[in-house]
Amino acid sequence: xxxxxxxxxxxxxxxxxxxxxxxxxxxxxxxxxxxxxxxxxxxxxxxxxxxxxxxxxxxxxxxxxxxxxxxxxxxxxxxxxxxxxxxxxxxxxxxxxxxxxxxxxxxxxxxxxxxxxxxxxxxxxxxxxxxxxxxxxxxxxxxxxxxxxxxxxxxxxxxxxxxxxxxxxxxxxxxxxxxxxxxxxxxxxxxxxxxxxxxxxxxxxxxxxxxxxxxxxxxxxxxxxxxxxxxxxxxxxxxxxxxxxxxxxxxxxxxxxxxxxxxxxxxxxxxxxxxxxxxxxxxxxxxxxxxxxxxxxxxxxxxxxxxxxxxxxxxxxxxxxxxxxxxxxxxxxxxxxxxxxxxxxxxxxxxxxxxxxxxxxxxxxxxxxxxxxxxxxxxxxxxxxxxxxxxxxxxxxxxxxxxxxxxxxxxxxxxxxxxxxxxxxxxxxxxxxxxxxxxxxxx
Numbered sequence: 001x002x003x004x005x006x007x008x009x010x011x012x013x014x015x016x017x018x019x020x021x022x023x024x025x026x027x028x029x030x031x032x033x034x035x036x037x038x039x040x041x042x043x044x045x046x047x048x049x050x051x052x053x054x055x056x057x058x059x060x061x062x063x064x065x066x067x068x069x070x071x072x073x074x075x076x077x078x079x080x081x082x083x084x085x086x087x088x089x090x091x092x093x094x095x096x097x098x099x100x101x102x103x104x105x106x107x108x109x110x111x112x113x114x115x116x117x118x119x120x121x122x123x124x125x126x127x128x129x130x131x132x133x134x135x136x137x138x139x140x141x142x143x144x145x146x147x148x149x150x151x152x153x154x155x156x157x158x159x160x161x162x163x164x165x166x167x168x169x170x171x172x173x174x175x176x177x178x179x180x181x182x183x184x185x186x187x188x189x190x191x192x193x194x195x196x197x198x199x200x201x202x203x204x205x206x207x208x209x210x211x212x213x214x215x216x217x218x219x220x221x222x223x224x225x226x227x228x229x230x231x232x233x234x235x236x237x238x239x240x241x242x243x244x245x246x247x248x249x250x251x252x253x254x255x256x257x258x259x260x261x262x263x264x265x266x267x268x269x270x271x272x273x274x275x276x277x278x279x280x281x282x283x284x285x286x287x288x289x290x291x292x293x294x295x296x297x298x299x300x301x302x303x304x305x306x307x308x309x310x311x312x313x314x315x316x317x318x319x320x321x322x323x324x325x326x327x328x329x330x331x332x333x334x335x336x337x338x339x340x341x342x343x344x345x346x347x348x349x350x351x352x353x354x355x356x357x358x359x360x361x362x363x364x365x366x367x368x369x370x371x372x373x374x375x376x377x378x379x380x381x382x383x384x385x386x387x388x389x390x391x392x393x394x395x396x397x398x399x400x401x402x403x404x405x406x407x408x409x410x411x412x413x414x415x416x417x418x419x420x421x422x423x424x425x426x427x428x429x430x431x432x433x434x435x436x437x438x439x440x441x442x443x
Contacts, residue, residue, distance in 0.1 A: 010178045020167055024110050029165060039080045039132055049152075056149040056153075057146075057149055062285070072121065087133075087135075103433065104432075105432060107430060108186045110138070111139070112187045113138055116143055118242055118247070119246075123213075124142050126421075127190075130426060137166070139179070141168075141175075141176060144170065144172050180203075185209075186209050187209075187210045188210075189213065209418075216368040218368040221352070221374065221375070223358075228266055234398045235267065236271050237274070239325060239347050241286070242286050248398070250398060251368070252349070254361055255352060260351075279322075279324055287320065287322060288344065290321070294322075297344040304348075308331050313327060324345065325345045328346065330351075359388055363389075368390045370399065370401070375396070390415070391416060
């Protein structure tokens, strides 16, 4: 596996973007067969190098058995098999009987895709597949934080893909700043709110549309109308996945106080079943991506230990980027840990006695990327759907809507702008062009 990590010279970036725009203007990417050809190349990139890609993810995050690669393969294969139906013109009604009116999905042009370090392969490949399926050329900027994945993915994209259609730019803040000064026809960014604001400001200078896939404090509402053991398994499993570094992870739990002891017992039992009594000794428990991120989490935990009660976990080790899965109770909305998205294995539990109280808490914060409700009461479900706002809602599960590509995936407000997955990816990277053809005889 290649370990050398080189950034793109900033002087090359304008030339890379100009070459990509020139390619789009040849109209080669309009052909459905050409799009399929590039999608097949992308499929081969992933399938022929699945072991190396999985190894790179493990090197960066210690995730051994990974779903990123199977997800990428499934997504690309679906685009190849369904491309004609995905881009088929949508019929519309004419003003008079002889009019031919339809909506044509036209590629936007040259798009920029900025990936994220927490899922460093999937969050580049999946939007890229949608951009290709829609007929665009693309500039890809993988995350420099996930060094091993960035280096490998760069090499493979340059090996497998037509470089005039898919180009790669590597770098950090300086290179990204230069890249954002260029004009694109769409920018697709996955990451945090702070950088999203920078991306949006840069895009505004050229009136460039954006898709911002962000995160937020995703709550889980636990009620007395649910199976606590099953709810705990879902919450704990996703909180430990990637060591909590998942935009869809449960950020905090809203739960009646009389249910908390049982919930906590099941949360701990789930983690110990997955990783043993000491997760640090498990070779499959993930790690925090960098020491810098761990130091950030340690500061949050240090304050939380003073403000709240740590009932499980609380250990960390900077030398090997370890932080234990941790539960905190007696948490208040005003506490430090509730100020920003945690993005780590810390799980605050807030006393909340009924569904109305839970809805009120959710509505006091920014709109989350996902809202989770554990209840079999249809009144609870309707109340959450009617009285809250979030990117998505899942009842009695966590994050599974991400895998259902018949649903749009995206946020609202501070959790994002726009969506993608399946046909929604093609629509995101296309312009819905109104077309009306009228016979001259009726002029």
